[in-house]
Amino acid sequence: MSRQIAGFELRLPDSWWAVPTEAPESVPEWARSTAAALVADVGTSGGHDVAPDELADEIARQLEDVARAVAETGIPGLVTAVLVRRPELGVVDAMVTVTAQQDLAADEFTAGLAAAVEESDEHDYAFAGRFDGTVAAGDVTGLHAMITHFGELGEDGSGTLEERVVLGVFPAGSRDMVEVTAVARSVGTFEDMPQEMLELLEGLSVETETA
Template identity: 30%
Template sequence: MTLRAQDIVDFSFEAPDGWYDVELLGEHGSDDWPERLVATLDAGGLADELAERLRALQRVLHAEDPTGATRARVYIPVPAAGVLNAFQTVELLQLETDDTPESYLAAADAEGEHREPGYEIRGYRSWRTAHATGELVGFTHLTAIADEEAGDALLEQRVVFAIFPVGSAQAFQMIFRSAFVGGFADMVEETQEIADSLRVSLGEYA
């Protein structure tokens, strides 16, 4: 007898120092979240600039997912520097019958050298490994987006993890993005530690 997959009904992962939950646009009371967060940080004379960067992040996240289903955190290890080192998004991916770690990795690898006018992926690499809950697929690359005004390209490093818990109807996807050079000593290693810490609880049948 084959057991049916169950939903992920709860999850937790490590929250290292410097990471803060983002209140998304559309959530009650989120309009002044940037100012409220900055007020708890030692941002010095760059408090206004930091708040504006947080507000811009809210707009980016809302544009990418207006439903608010994608949760997010922001990494600000040195508030007085006035910069956002990175941000993380978290979402559950509903799995169809033929969705597996193998198919996810194959789809990611197929886009590993994607290029089009004004956009290209550089330095792509991927990996697959065991995870405490099942299996993990990861990949990283630089995304180069043309900046017509500056006449060059904006570079952003991305590290993506998809965790496939045994018996789950969903994969758990984490995406880390950083456009700040030097934001991490080793972005892949540091974010992998967060992904490795993920634990999930499965509930009612999907």
């Protein structure tokens, strides 16, 4: 008998921080307090001539931007986290969102990703490749992509590149899946983004129940 997802939890490793997107009114205060704590932990600006309060303000702004972007998707129940490896640099390195999807098989999921790449009018894909793996929560398959944004020109006048990973986790015996989307601040943020996202998903636990 098929099982359905009853809930899931993503345990975050060091340098990852959960974003309280389920309570938008709490985000500004959360962003300020989290940024202040991050900057206080490092103690200095790492050799950069930036005052701690300026660093905290910049990180807080980026944290709020992430929360706002997630809210604008209109998708309820998105579990969201951000990666801040070196607070002294004043940047958020990546964001990840996690959500459960009902009645979506692996072949349907990968076909949808392939169609999105081939038929997209919104994005110009400089690279798109399939990625497969396995974690404790189930088999993993998805897409590793480099997306060119021509509306955000770089210093040389070329489009800027975004690195993104979209993965599906398929618990054994379940007709449902968990969809994970990760976006890096820039290409080069990760040495191997798909592999590092797979390692992040080692902290994913999924509860299923009889459908």
